[in-house]
Amino acid sequence: MFKKVLIAEDFQDTNQGISEMLREKLQIPFIQDELYCDKAFNRLKLALGQNEPYGLLITDLFFKGDHVERKLTSGLELIKAARAVQPDIKVIVNSMEDNPSKINSLFKEKKINAYVCKGRHGLTELVKAVQEVYHNRTYVSPEIDLNVSNNVFELEEFDLMILQCLAEGLTKKEISEKFKKEHITPNSESTIDKRVSKMFDEFGAKNTNHLIAKMIREEKI
Secondary structure, eight states, rough: OOOOEEEEEEEHHHHHHHHHHHHHHHSSSSEEEEESSHHHHHHHHHHTOOOOOOOOOEEBBBOOOSOOSOOOOOOHHHHHHHHHTTTEEEEEEEEEOOHHHHHHHHHHHSSEEEEEEOOOOOHHHHHHHHHHHTOOOOOOOOTTTOOOOOOHHHHHHHHHHHHHHTTTOOOOOHHHHHHHHHTTOOOHHHHHHHHHHHHHHHHHHHEEEEEHHHHHHHHHO
C-alpha cells in the first residue's frame, strides 16, 4: 500500500474525514492534507527534495478563492504542476463533477488514475479507488456512466460531422450523399451506420434523438 499520501481539499472537515478513513481502512502511515493547491504543491516538492516522495495525490477540482493569494487555483493546475515535477505520481480526483464527458477528458488529457464522485458513499468509494490505483488499475465511481478500464470512446471530427447532420434531420442515406458531394471520406452509408451504432452503444442512447440530446447535454455538439 502507499506509504505517503497527499490530499488537497479546501474544506477542513473533508480533509480530516478522508485522512481518518484512509488510516483506518488502509493503514497508510503518512497522510498530509492541505487546504490550498500551492501548499500541496510545496509539500510535494519538499518531499521530492528529501528523496521521500508522495506516492499518491488526492485532489478536488474546484477550490474557492479567499484572502490568500494563490498561484495554483484549481485541481487541474495542481495536477499539471505535480506531474511536471513528478510524472509518476498517482492521481485520484475526488469532486462533485458528474459529467461523463468532462471526467473522460480528465483521464485522457490529465492522465488521472481514478475519479471519485463525492456523495453518500464517497469515502467508501475513495478507499476502493486507492486500492485499485495502488495495483495499477483505474477506478470510476459506479454512478458515473463511464468505463475507463477499456479505452474510453473519443469522438472524432468525422463523428461530430455525422452528429451535426443528424441534428439537422438528415437520414444516414442523406448524410452519405452529402459527404460524397462534399468529397468527405469515408462516405458510404454502411460506414456511417456503423459509426452511429457505435455512438449509440458507447453513450447508451436508445435512438437518434436520445443520442443528440446526450451530446448537447455533454456539450459535444
